[in-house]
Amino acid sequence: MIIERLSREHRNIETLLAVLERELEVFDRGDRPDYEVIRAIISYFELYPELYHHPQEDLVFAKLKLRDPAAAAKIGNLTREHQKGAERLRRVAQAVDGVLADREILRQNVDNIVRDFIESERRHIMMEDRDFFPAALKALEPQDWTEIASASINHDDPLFSEAAEETFDELRARILQLEQEAEAERH
Numbered sequence: 001m002i003i004e005r006l007s008r009e010h011r012n013i014e015t016l017l018a019v020l021e022r023e024l025e026v027f028d029r030g031d032r033p034d035y036e037v038i039r040a041i042i043s044y045f046e047l048y049p050e051l052y053h054h055p056q057e058d059l060v061f062a063k064l065k066l067r068d069p070a071a072a073a074k075i076g077n078l079t080r081e082h083q084k085g086a087e088r089l090r091r092v093a094q095a096v097d098g099v100l101a102d103r104e105i106l107r108q109n110v111d112n113i114v115r116d117f118i119e120s121e122r123r124h125i126m127m128e129d130r131d132f133f134p135a136a137l138k139a140l141e142p143q144d145w146t147e148i149a150s151a152s153i154n155h156d157d158p159l160f161s162e163a164a165e166e167t168f169d170e171l172r173a174r175i176l177q178l179e180q181e182a183e184a185e186r187h
């Protein structure tokens with residue numbers, strides 16, 4: 001089921017946001033966070049939501065607009081929100097690159113940029129779970145779901161395959177493993 005999978009992905013994304021937040025706390029107290037973990041999380045976000053999760057949501061949203069325009073209007077411009085998320089992510093990547101390149105960046109600015117990303121993503125996910133998914137489940141017809149599923153499967157992009165999903169599972173597992181090691185070293 002498409003919405004079930006999208007919701008599952010939200011939980012995965014939240015797990016990574018929590019890891020990123022933990023590393024940010026290390027940074028905030030003036031210590032060196034694990035930049036391998038941070039870079040891996042950024043890469044994950046650059047790939048998974050950008051190429052896989054958001055395009056699927058956008059397909060569901062397009063159907064919702066047809067089936068229940070009022071409900072869609074209440075949710076707003078989902079595609080635009082996804083774009084804004086991508087912009088925030090780019091700012092995070094730039095800030096982290098800047099720190100790693102020893103460019104003169106205020107710690108407070110880095111903190112603001114990363115925190116803004118984490119909090120905006122959390123708010124966005126919460127809204128989708130609370131408003132968007134239930135509205136889609138209510139309004140979409142069975143053939144809509146079939147169409148969305150086949151649009152995803154027929155996609156030539158290898159990222160839209162089941163193998164891709166396994167790759168992302170592995171990526172997440174690797175990040176969590178790295179984080180555990182970093183935490184163990186810190187203690």
Ligand SMILES: [Fe+2]
Nearest residue numbers: 053057125128
């Ligand atoms: Fe989402």
